[in-house]
Amino acid sequence: MKKANMKKRKIWPLTVVYIYLTERCNLKCVHCWLDASDKKINYKEPEIKHYLRFLQQARKLGLGLVKISGGEPLLRKKILIELVMKCKEMEINSCVETNATLITEEIGSTLASANTGVSISMDFIDPKMHNEFRGSDKAFEMMEKGLYILRKHNIRVEAIMALTKENICQIEDIIKYLKNRSNVYEIKVNPVMPLGRAAKLEEKGLLFKPSELLDVSYKLHDLSKSINFPIKLHVPPSIRPLSAVVNGLCGGKCSFPNLLGILGNGNISFCGIGYEKPEFCFGNIQSEKLDLDKIWGTTQILKEIRKDIPKNLKGVCSKCMHKISCKGECRIYAEFIYKSFDAPFPTCQNLYEEGIFPETRLIPESYGIYH
Amino acid sequence: MKYYMQRINHIIHREEKDGFHILFDIKKNNLLILNSSANLIWDQCKKKASAKDVETFIKENFDKIIPENLAGVINETLDKLTQAGFLKIIS
Numbered sequence: 001m002k003k004a005n006m007k008k009r010k011i012w013p014l015t016v017v018y019i020y021l022t023e024r025c026n027l028k029c030v031h032c033w034l035d036a037s038d039k040k041i042n043y044k045e046p047e048i049k050h051y052l053r054f055l056q057q058a059r060k061l062g063l064g065l066v067k068i069s070g071g072e073p074l075l076r077k078k079i080l081i082e083l084v085m086k087c088k089e090m091e092i093n094s095c096v097e098t099n100a101t102l103i104t105e106e107i108g109s110t111l112a113s114a115n116t117g118v119s120i121s122m123d124f125i126d127p128k129m130h131n132e133f134r135g136s137d138k139a140f141e142m143m144e145k146g147l148y149i150l151r152k153h154n155i156r157v158e159a160i161m162a163l164t165k166e167n168i169c170q171i172e173d174i175i176k177y178l179k180n181r182s183n184v185y186e187i188k189v190n191p192v193m194p195l196g197r198a199a200k201l202e203e204k205g206l207l208f209k210p211s212e213l214l215d216v217s218y219k220l221h222d223l224s225k226s227i228n229f230p231i232k233l234h235v236p237p238s239i240r241p242l243s244a245v246v247n248g249l250c251g252g253k254c255s256f257p258n259l260l261g262i263l264g265n266g267n268i269s270f271c272g273i274g275y276e277k278p279e280f281c282f283g284n285i286q287s288e289k290l291d292l293d294k295i296w297g298t299t300q301i302l303k304e305i306r307k308d309i310p311k312n313l314k315g316v317c318s319k320c321m322h323k324i325s326c327k328g329e330c331r332i333y334a335e336f337i338y339k340s341f342d343a344p345f346p347t348c349q350n351l352y353e354e355g356i357f358p359e360t361r362l363i364p365e366s367y368g369i370y371h
Numbered sequence: 372m373k374y375y376m377q378r379i380n381h382i383i384h385r386e387e388k389d390g391f392h393i394l395f396d397i398k399k400n401n402l403l404i405l406n407s408s409a410n411l412i413w414d415q416c417k418k419k420a421s422a423k424d425v426e427t428f429i430k431e432n433f434d435k436i437i438p439e440n441l442a443g444v445i446n447e448t449l450d451k452l453t454q455a456g457f458l459k460i461i462s
Contacts, residue, residue: 241387241388241389241391242387242389242392242393242404243389243390243391243406246391246404246406321383321393321395321402322402323400324400324401324402360385360386360387360393361393363383363397364383
């Protein structure tokens, strides 16, 4: 649908869809928020016809990007291939998040011809540590083969690193390694949150506290400058140096609330939150009567969120200069901690309560809160 | 000639350790981040100034850091600041 027509009908644009192609995974990573593994599932995963029908309906609402993730999406290789090719045909951008262990020549050539972006996981330079983290003694070796194929097909790669206190010292070596073996253009560093299996990492004291993240943020930016390579740290812009914010090396770019997620069982949710909270699912793409236009336009909670985010964000987010662009970072994490979608982002709120939230990013109290 | 001047009402200006600056419009919740060069240009608009005035000032005072396309950089920065609502154009 043309933008002008959408405006006339006052349709809120649905710009991004995350497709969690499967809940299953060939690895068993210690930080997995989804607790994914090769476990058996007791439901029928959607078929390609379901995804295609959904995409056709979503396209009319403004869909421009499909991110395919999992579990491990390459476990459903055939469907993945059809999906990215269909996206190309429909002029929808696509990208795939994978652990890179199942990349074949066929996958490499398809992703290249579909012009699909690829994000791969790499957490340690030490193969043994990487394998332990990823829960498979072949993970590193298989990932190396995947990287080789991606490079052969000239596919640009974003590396994703799950950051803990165990691997922070390996970032520089990981970057050197990736630069030599792939067309990696940036490394996205995601501090592990205490969700799913990662709760155990927190018990072991391996996750960064908010106050420590502030320090990590500035140190990683110094490293990024010294080795002249983009390190994108997935934390809110308020705790990144301004020069990192200007260069887009921070989080706060979630497409919420212009985003929907399709879970492994076909349920439609905000994003992956539907796994934890079925009350945040609004339908299923396998339903013969799927009417996305109706779901997107009339679901009450979606309407409320559009009204409140970022305008009515609470806590430190209401006083933060980055409020409009950051939109409170991850609303799902905020809901998870504070049980409310307009709650402040927990990391920032924590820093604020400790009195160490960067003062230069706060709107002075004397100005009140402007909406 | 086109003259520029800072809007000062409801604008917050902050400097950080990395030499970058924040301009924040509290009325519009509008945030702009400036590097030190852009901030120097912004600073010259405390009083009514044309692009030429800014260029002359920088040439006279910062001869060692002048980029080749100084006039282009100045015009681009002034446009950006104006579009974001931090400078007003006065005749």
